[in-house]
Amino acid sequence: MKTRTGFVSNSSSASFCIPKNVLNWGQIQVLHNAAEFARQAGLDSADEAEQWSITEDANEIKGFTIMDNFDMRDLFEKIGVSTEYIHGE
Numbered sequence: 699m700k701t702r703t704g705f706v707s708n709s710s711s712a713s714f715c716i717p718k719n720v721l722n723w724g725q726i727q728v729l730h731n732a733a734e735f736a737r738q739a740g741l742d743s744a745d746e747a748e749q750w751s752i753t754e755d756a757n758e759i760k761g762f763t764i765m766d767n768f769d770m771r772d773l774f775e776k777i778g779v780s781t782e783y784i785h786g787e
Contacts, residue, residue, distance in 0.1 A: 712762070714770060750770065
């Protein structure tokens with residue numbers, strides 16, 4: 699089970715929201731390709747069927763997964779996204 703520090707998280711689901719105004723274009727692109735970047739960065743990532751679902755609207759980037767997957771906090775740290783702006787849905 700993952701720890702809960704600002705994310706809705708347990709062994710079967712997790713989600714997050716990040717305001718887009720705190721992200722740069724490159725960070726947004728990485729989040730849309732999170733599993734690929736996680737593999738390249740050596741993070742513990744799941745197979746194709748267990749990837750994070752990332753959506754975007756005018757104001758936020760949202761992520762959701764229903765399986766025990768790599769910890770997005772590790773990815774946020776690698777790409778320089780401060781966890782102070784991230785909140786669970």
